[in-house]
Amino acid sequence: MVGRNKTKELIYHLLVAFGAIVMVYPLLWMIFSSFEPTDMVLPTAAKLLPENWTLDNYIRGWKGFMGYTFGTFFANSFFIALTSTFGTLLSSSFVAFALQRLKFKLRGVLFVLVLSTMMLPAQILMIPQFMWYRHLNWVGTYFPMILPYFFAIQGFFVYLIMNFIGGIPKSLDEAAKIDGCSYYGIFFRIILPLIVPALITSAIFSFIWRWDDYLSALLYVNRANMRPVSLALQLFNDPSSGSDIGSTLAMSTLSIVPATIIFLIFQKSLVEGIASTGIKG
Amino acid sequence: MKKILALVLSLMMLCMAMPAMADGLAVGTYDPATAGTVEFSFGWWGNQVRDEVTKNAADYFTENYPNITFNLNAQSWGNYWALMSTYAANNDLPDVMQQDYAYIEQWVEAGDLLDLTPYVESGALDLSTMPESVIATGKVGDGLYAVCCAVNAPAMLYNKTLTDSLGIEVPMNITWDQFVEISKKIYEETGVGAIYGDGNSENPLTYYARSLGYTALWDENGLIPTAEEMAGYYQRLIDGVAEGWLYDTDKLAGVNTNDLAQYPMVYGASNEVRAWSAMCFSNQVAAYTAAANADGIELGFSTWPSTDPVKSNYMKPGQFFAVTTDAENPDLAVAFLNYLLNDVQGNILLRAERGVPPCNGTAAAIADEVGKIDATYPASVEYLAFVGENCSPIFPPLPSYAGTAQTEVIQMLAEECLLKGTSMTAEEAGQMAVEMIADIASSF
């Protein structure tokens, strides 16, 4: 009986582990191939591990193009992703606090609007926003990629933080109010420190989404020195730069490093964050 | 080499005949000594080789103009026009932009290009060694809005290593029937196919229309050839796919025809994803050769297949440079333009990659040096000389609806006709082409 259970357990692990390998195989292939001489990548596409290891792809790829190294592109991506994430956290927690804790006339309406922004993401607003930003003279600047995020336009984050605030006992606010604390004081002194876990989750998602944002970069960035990694990578893989598969894979690998590291460090809060937005249909 | 070059230059004059220019305002000359630090932007489409040589030439320019920081914007042809029109809309075009013969008129109409006539008169832009007929290709009405920086011609490059090994001789002025015969033979013996009429551009159709004796494919009202004549072209595609040697729509989707370095003529792990030739332009030979060499392939030159090559062939004022109306410092932009056209060292750095420079003085001065750096240059000069003697005058600039008609009709019909087992007949395709394009033309 024990033996049978152990066999069952073993089969379970073998199956699940096999599935896991299938899932990450494409990524492993990309990573390992990036250390392979570029002319060997396709002929040995079936093999995972390179026969000869080399860093040449990284050295060639890092040089970038038009005189700008990938260092510039990474710096741009970090700048855009960090500032817009900061804006998202700040504004979303304000709005979440208002919608969860304060009673005011338009609260119900605003809540519905916040939810509606979850159904109205960037792709559908692509053309309308482009024309509006053109009126504002924002094309060719980072404004379209940063400023809107300071206005809580992503309902997802407001909703996520709202759910979290909902879990904080109301008695805390009331006690502070009796002590003469204003609503602003309550937010900054009581709520904000307590919602740090939700902020971390939001920060991770926001950072990764902004980092991957290719559409806005395509529409709004024109100067070579302002390109973020997503756009640079696509141009790098494009006719104008040739088709050096080795260095393309090398830079692709580098481009997913930040997201992967963040994921590995904050795995637990991510998993919880995802779960908490989806518990209630 | 020098003799052939002289021939090419004299042929340029003959092949591009057009009217003369008018006068304009007085303008300044850019003086680096009195100017502060400026950011200067320059945009072009191209390939890896072009990006590199252009950057080198721009860097060299800054030796005399140290106060300039370049903002270089290199794109692929596919991205270039879409991006430039967004910049134009935002009044943020590069100071100097690369232009194409086919599109200059539309850009002038939109008011995006600067009239250079005053600068020619003031001497800031020196066109004294450029043949009048070549200068005229950059004119719209009375104004000079773009300057031709290179001359090239449509060319069919082919895998000479492959044809030699099969004992096939590919003639110059290859006819359509010869092309089919060779393609069939190669396909039967090796499985390597041919790519023609894939719908990415209307050039093969233009070539076809010219073989019928027309100058151009279309005018303001729509297509010039009749529906029956158009059907003849689409029949070629349908037959080629039915016979197997021509790349069909599905096969084209599986390869990368936009990227020189991955083009099936020079790239591909098996014969099924290879092609024996490429319909391109003579200035692309350097980039193709670089990719081909990596694969151990030698390339050969011929003209595009046509039932009447001499009627079809043309010399093309290759690329143009234009100063845009968004240029913050037009004097500087003109100084840069003048450098690109006339500076010997600058043009050696540019390696005639865009084509043979049209300024006689420049072309002669750089011939030997460029021949040393780029082994393909003498061959392309020779090819141009051949085309110059076997060609008809170029078609007029494209009507403004052409781009839309290309993406909405010509591409769609090519995809339908190249579909394996297509239900579309050549007659239907010809009929549709004429009707749909007339419709688009009338709505513009």
Add this chain to the structure above:
Amino acid sequence: MTAIPATKKKTTLGSWINQENVAGYMFSMPFIVGFLMFMVIPMGLSLFYSFCKYDIQNPPVWIGLENYIKIFTKDPTFIKTLKVTCYYALIGTPLKVVFALIVALILNHETKAVPLYRATYYLPSIIGGSVAVAILWRRMFESTGTINALLGKIFPFLQSYNWFSEGPAIWVLIILTVWQFGSSMLIFLSALKQIPRELYEASHVDGANTNQQFWRVTLPLLTPTIFFNLVQQTINSFLAFTQCKLITNGDPRKSTLFYTVYQYQKAFPAVGKSQMGYASALAWIMLVIISVVTALLFWSKSKWVYDD
């Protein structure tokens, strides 16, 4: 704030601003401004342009309903892209959700290795939207890429299979979206944890076997979560852009042309003039479609979602 009359000495600025009603608007201000600035105004502007012929370079010309009429009566590509997008959404989304549910059920298991498995299955969702993955995907499915090289060993006819031909090409994109089932899986996992143990015990007493337990207890209790995932993923798949643009760009014969990419091509064509007005009309039609689909999903909710 200047509107406060100076005579009313009791309501100082400080106390006015600390009224709950006022504080509510203060804290919501970013959203109110943002919603107006970045949603309402752009949509209004594009509504106007959707009645215009507008090529960006020249001023817009009012043409009334012409764009809409053309879209519905003379644009086969519009119908085609709708079909392609629906195919992708209607096949990809359920596949993804079913996959996520199955894996969540398998991983809902008490062993030490589960967090590791969970992380591995989730990783593709984290980076799946990146340009890097799009490039990788194109390379993997090329006729000489990894997929054919690996599968060719088992099925020789696949050695030079053309994944980008009409038919399989859309599946290259569907496989990519299904591959990213991780976040749905996590939501299922946490929902599974919340099903009270007593329910299983009770049904066990009633004589239900594991299979029956799944159909009678687990699945009904998961329906709200399934619903949530379906809504979210359906909307997402209607709006997929990057992957289509970079992997197939709609080829061959527009068989993989997503609505959003079509919109982009109209607004920013590779050659020829921009048709911004037309693209705006397309955006508005998509807005209506998305609203209808969402409304339909919510309407269907009462029919099959178990409500507690």
